[in-house]
Amino acid sequence: MSLTIDFSNKTVVVIGGTSGINRGVAMLFARHGARVAVASRSSDKVEDTVNALEALGGQAMGFTADVRDFVAIEEGLAKVYEAFGLFDVLVSGAAGNFPANVNGMSVNAFRSVVEIDLVGTFNVMKASFSYLKRPGASVINISAPQAFLPMEAQSHVCSAKAGVDMITRTLALEWGREGIRINSIVPGPIDGTEGVARLAPSGAVRQRVIDSIPLGRMGSPEDIAHACLFLGSDLSGYISGVILPVDGAWSQNGCGDMSSYLGNLARQKEKN
Numbered sequence: 045m046s047l048t049i050d051f052s053n054k055t056v057v058v059i060g061g062t063s064g065i066n067r068g069v070a071m072l073f074a075r076h077g078a079r080v081a082v083a084s085r086s087s088d089k090v091e092d093t094v095n096a097l098e099a100l101g102g103q104a105m106g107f108t109a110d111v112r113d114f115v116a117i118e119e120g121l122a123k124v125y126e127a128f129g130l131f132d133v134l135v136s137g138a139a140g141n142f143p144a145n146v147n148g149m150s151v152n153a154f155r156s157v158v159e160i161d162l163v164g165t166f167n168v169m170k171a172s173f174s175y176l177k178r179p180g181a182s183v184i185n186i187s188a189p190q191a192f193l194p195m196e197a198q199s200h201v202c203s204a205k206a207g208v209d210m211i212t213r214t215l216a217l218e219w220g221r222e223g224i225r226i227n228s229i230v231p232g233p234i235d236g237t238e239g240v241a242r243l244a245p246s247g248a249v250r251q252r253v254i255d256s257i258p259l260g261r262m263g264s265p266e267d268i269a270h271a272c273l274f275l276g277s278d279l280s281g282y283i284s285g286v287i288l289p290v291d292g293a294w295s296q297n298g299c300g301d302m303s304s305y306l307g308n309l310a311r312q313k314e315k316n
């Protein structure tokens with residue numbers, strides 16, 4: 045059997061698609077022929093990503109919006125619909141993270157991450173609904189191992205990403221009736237990204253993380269993009285409501301000693 049994944053004449057929207065993992069996802073869909081739209085807060089990052097997508101030869105566009113601002117997201121998505129038509133694939137991956145224990149973070153710090161990751165995902169889902177192709181659209185939320193593994197210094201992310209996965213599962217019920225599939229992808233530690241820079245910045249920690257990954261390496265944005273390509277295509281036409289770790293089995297290992305490492309780091313910071 046030979047497989048071809050072709051997104052020609054399809055519209056793919058990647059919210060938070062202007063750096064790291066999500067930009068890698070946007071680029072891979074573009075390489076497979078899709079019209080791609082990206083969005084994030086920084087106009088420079090949006091412009092740079094649209095240029096990179098266009099350099100691949102296809103159509104691309106972008107808009108700036110904060111996922112915490114429902115109206116801004118709604119207006120941006122309406123522009124994408126006007127230019128590119130109904131959405132075949134929607135990827136929602138905007139997120140924020142910093143290591144801090146509950147005793148070392150303000151109410152606003154906790155709220156910021158919950159509002160970006162969880163309320164932002166709700167906003168993106170809700171604002172997109174009328175533009176999703178039905179039947180046939182595929183929605184992918186980018187989650188994290190913190191959604192199902194408690195981790196010190198990550199109460200905000202754990203709470204928010206657990207909620208993201210529950211939105212995924214709930215909408216698989218509600219939107220399944222309309223022929224829309226919705227799944228979460230849970231990346232492991234992805235090399236060269238902001239997430240790893242924030243949680244495993246030094247050489248020594250980095251090596252400890254790598255040693256704790258059963259497959260023996262960090263992932264790449266392409267590893268996540270390949271899973272998105274599969275979940276976005278008809279090859280996964282009967283898969284919905286799934287939380288899919290793409291992590292070299294890292295989460296099966298409890299993510300090594302990431303939890304105690306981050307907890308100790310945050311306690312040290314609180315003392316200083």
Ligand code: HXC
Pocket residue numbers: 139140141142143144148149150151152153154156157160188201232233234238239240242243
């Ligand atoms: C304690 C902190 C803090 C820190 C910020 N805050 N950093 N508290 N420790 N290190 C507090 C601030 O003091 C403030 O509270 C509140 O958080 C909001 O901060 P702002 O800077 O005003 O917010 P904002 O500009 O909205 O920025 C949101 C952000 C920021 C999350 C704080 O870091 C951001 O924009 N991040 C986006 C990029 C990112 O994080 N990428 C990594 C995703 S990786 P007060 O009370 O002072 O007002 C990921 C999973 C990785 O999600 C998993 C790896 C395995």
Ligand code: NAP
Pocket residue numbers: 059060061062063064065066083084085086087089090109110111112137138139140160164186187188189230231232233234235237238239240
């Ligand atoms: P990243 O490079 O920081 O990407 C985050 C993206 O979201 C950027 O495009 C950013 O652009 C945008 N964004 C952030 N806050 C936003 C907001 N309030 N409104 C709109 N856009 C916003 O992070 P990453 O490390 O690649 O992570 C990407 C995703 O993978 C996240 O969902 C993260 O939780 C998940 N993840 C990452 C890892 C990892 O190893 N990196 C592991 C597990 C899960 P602007 O700054 O322009 O807004």
